[in-house]
Amino acid sequence: MVQDYSKYTPEDFKVWKLLYERLMPHLPGAAVPEYLEGIRRVNFVADRIPNFDETNRLLASWTGWELEVVPGLIPDKDFFELLANKRFPASTWLRKLSELDYLEEPDMFHDVFGHVPLxxxxxxxSYLQELSKIALRHIDDPYxxxxxxxxxxxxxxFGLIQTHDGLRIYGAGILSSKGETWYSLNDPKPARHPFDVTHILDTPFRKDEYQKEYFIIEGFDQLSACIPELDRVLNEKVSAKD
Ligand SMILES: [Fe+2]
Structure with missing residues (x-):
C-alpha cells in the first residue's frame, strides 16, 4: 500500500490543521523535549498533511526507520515483523471533523503525529525493534x-518521563489526545509508578478510558537498556504458566 496524497480532501487538511493547532500550544512544558525536537526533525506543520515520502527521507537521515502504510490495525505477527525491520505501521486516513475527539481505531493523526517524532x-x-524481536519469538503464545x-x-x-524540568509525556497515545495530556501529568487520580518491567507485565490496561496508572522512565536509555531484563522476566513468566 502507498499513501495516495491526491486523495486527501479539504476536510482532511482541515482535520489535520485543527488537531495540530489544538494540541501544539499545550505541548511545550508537557511533551518531552525530544518529541518537540522530533516534530522539527520530521518537519510537521499545521498546514500540510505529512507526505510519507518526505517523512521517510527525513527519518532515514536520523534513524533509518520508515513508515509502512497499513489499512488500520493489523495482526500481531505483521505488526512486530514490521517493527523488527525498522518499519513503523501507519494508516493514511484521517478521522472526520465530526469525530475529532473519539476514535474506534487509531487514524493517521495518532499514528503519525503521535509516534513519528520519536x-x-x-x-x-532500538527499544521498539528489540521488543519486537522478543515478541516474534513468542508470537504463537497469546499469554x-x-x-x-x-x-x-x-x-x-502511555509513557511518562522524568526530566530536569519535571514530569513530561513521551507516549503517543497521550500526545495525540487533547484531554489526556493535562490529566496524565496533573490529575491526582491516576497512580504514577517508577518504570519497572515486572510491575508493568503484571498490569493490565484499558483502552476505552484515561489510564488509571502510568509508569515513569528516568531517560530514554532506560528503555533500550531494559531489553535483557524484559526477555528474562517474560521467559520466567511464560515458563511458570506452562
Ligand atoms: Fe499508537
Whole structure:
C-alpha cells in the first residue's frame, strides 16, 4: 500500500490543521523535549498533511526507520515483523471533523503525529525493534503477547518521563489526545509508578478510558537498556504458566 496524497480532501487538511493547532500550544512544558525536537526533525506543520515520502527521507537521515502504510490495525505477527525491520505501521486516513475527539481505531493523526517524532530517537527505536524481536519469538503464545502488549502500552503509547524540568509525556497515545495530556501529568487520580518491567507485565490496561496508572522512565536509555531484563522476566513468566 502507498499513501495516495491526491486523495486527501479539504476536510482532511482541515482535520489535520485543527488537531495540530489544538494540541501544539499545550505541548511545550508537557511533551518531552525530544518529541518537540522530533516534530522539527520530521518537519510537521499545521498546514500540510505529512507526505510519507518526505517523512521517510527525513527519518532515514536520523534513524533509518520508515513508515509502512497499513489499512488500520493489523495482526500481531505483521505488526512486530514490521517493527523488527525498522518499519513503523501507519494508516493514511484521517478521522472526520465530526469525530475529532473519539476514535474506534487509531487514524493517521495518532499514528503519525503521535509516534513519528520519536522515531528520530535512537533509544526509543532500538527499544521498539528489540521488543519486537522478543515478541516474534513468542508470537504463537497469546499469554506472552498479552504481557508484551502491556509494556508497549505503558511505554510507547502511555509513557511518562522524568526530566530536569519535571514530569513530561513521551507516549503517543497521550500526545495525540487533547484531554489526556493535562490529566496524565496533573490529575491526582491516576497512580504514577517508577518504570519497572515486572510491575508493568503484571498490569493490565484499558483502552476505552484515561489510564488509571502510568509508569515513569528516568531517560530514554532506560528503555533500550531494559531489553535483557524484559526477555528474562517474560521467559520466567511464560515458563511458570506452562
Ligand atoms: Fe499508537
Amino acid at each position: 522515531l528520530t530517537n535512537e533509544h526509543l527505536v 506472552a503477547i498479552e504481557l508484551l502488549s502491556r509494556i508497549y502500552w505503558f511505554t510507547v503509547e
